[in-house]
Amino acid sequence: MEIYCWRSSNGIFCRxxxxxxxxxxxxxxxxxxxxxxKFKNRYTTFNDDIQGTASVxxxxxxxxNKVTGKSxxxxxxxxxxxxxxxxGIAELCVREMEMNGMSVEKACDRFYLMDIDGLITKSRPNINPQHVKFAKNIPPTKSLIEVIRKVQPQVLIGASTVHGAFTEEVLRAxxxxxxxxxxxALSNPTDKSECTASEAYQFTNGTVLFASGSPFxxxxxxxxxxKPGQGNNAYIFPGIALGTILFQIRHINNDLFLLAAKTVASCVTEESLQIGRIYPCLNDIREISIKIAIEIANYCYKKGIANLYPQPEDLDQYVRTQVYHTEYETLVNRTYDWPAQDMRHGFPVPVDPCDDVDDN
Structure with a gap:
């Protein structure tokens, strides 16, 4: 796999x-x-399943946070x-906490990860390297409700593909x-979702802030x-790709995905939050992508990692002129259907008053 990726990537970028x-x-x-x-600092690349999902x-x-008042x-x-x-989600959250002054160690302490073998603890043998910093020094357990009771979290995120994992007891807790x-409940398709939107609202008495990976x-x-929100990566990757290509960004770091996340969140209106929708309307993705690209440009020029020179004077205008428009104008001349009544009775032609003037 690794050799194949090396050869494919080298071939793509050489060509x-x-x-x-x-x-x-x-x-x-x-x-x-x-x-x-291995590849993120060598080529212009990203993994949408990790970074795109994390960002959205x-x-x-x-x-x-606009509703809870908590960071x-x-x-x-x-x-x-x-x-x-x-x-990926946990690491991007940690990055945001770090940028706001919290140490990485303390930030990681706020995340509890469970896999098929239960809660990831320091006593587990052969821990995945990606999990080491999130492992907890507490007794292991396979019970989700037990973890909820012990931790009392504000946020519960499902990415397990275990249908019904968020039971009535879990949601009420x-x-x-x-x-x-x-x-x-991010697992998709719908038949693998940890709970349905209806269950989430019913068992929390309508107080839940809910999002899913599948549409409900x-x-x-x-x-x-x-109106349940759908955490769709389509909010993120078009804007990331647009900004990266237009401004010739060589390497895509996690700060760009955090920037994209903040841009998407800023587009959520108070009216949307009142009806339970924590993401913008999907119809607005085009405009959101443009905003993400502009934010990426501002950040990358400030950091000196944009390679498009000279810098466009009006970034907004530049981005908009580079975006494809999928509407096509007709090439057929417009025709006019003459009213049938006028065709039968004759259309009265107005007389120019000047025609009655004697030139002599």
Whole structure:
């Protein structure tokens, strides 16, 4: 696998040049992190399953903060499922906490990861290198509700593909400890989701801040209508790719994904939050992508890592002129259907008054 990736990447960049972006997708968890670490500082590349998912989830968490009034650093997190997506989310959250003054060690202490063998603890043999900094010095357990009772987290994130893992007891416990529990059931398709949107709202009495990896219909509960948000990577990767290509960014670091997350969160309106939607409307992705690209440009020119020179004077205008428009103008001349009544009776032609003037 590694040799194949080396040869493929070398071939792509030798043929098309350095200003080429390669997106890794659907790599097995055991390979995804390892290959990302090897390639991210050599080529222009990113892994959407790790970094894109992390970015869109952090965007949702930042939007939830507008309701809870708590920053990421003030919350505790339980992850049910500890694959590449979960560790990517945790690492990007840690980066945000670090940028706000918290040490990496203290930030990692706020994350509890569970996999098929239960809670990841320091007593576990052969811990995955990606999990070491999140391992806890507490007794191991395979019970999610036991972890919830012990940790009392503000955030519960599912990326396990275990349908129904977020039981009524789990959801009620989250609501017991939080006025607005944050529950993200990210597994897809729908039949693998940890819980449905309806269950989340019902068992938390409508107080949950919910997002899913699969689309769910509107939920009608206690006379209110809730529109569940979908944590779709499409909010992130178009803007990342647009900014990277336009401004010739050689290496895509996690700060760019954090920047994209903040941009998406800033687009969530108060009206959306009131109906339970913690992501912008999907129809706005084009405009959101443009905003992400502009933010990337500002950041990269400031850091000296953009390679498009001279810098465009108006970044907004430059980005918009480079974006494809999928609407096509018709090449057929427009025709006019003459009213049938006028065709039968004759159309009265107005007389120019000047025609009656005697030229003599």
């Amino acid at each position: 098309f040049g350095q200003n080429t972006l390669v997106q890794f997708e659907d790599f097995a968890s055991r390979n995804a992190h390892r290959l990302l670490q 989830v952090v965007a949702g968490l930042l939007a939830c 990421l650093s003030e919350q505790k997190y339980v992850f049910f499922g500890a694959g590449g997506a979960s560790t 989250m609501a017991e400890y939080n006025p607005h529990p944050i529950v993200f 219909p509107d939920v009608y509960f206690n006379g209110n209508v809730y």
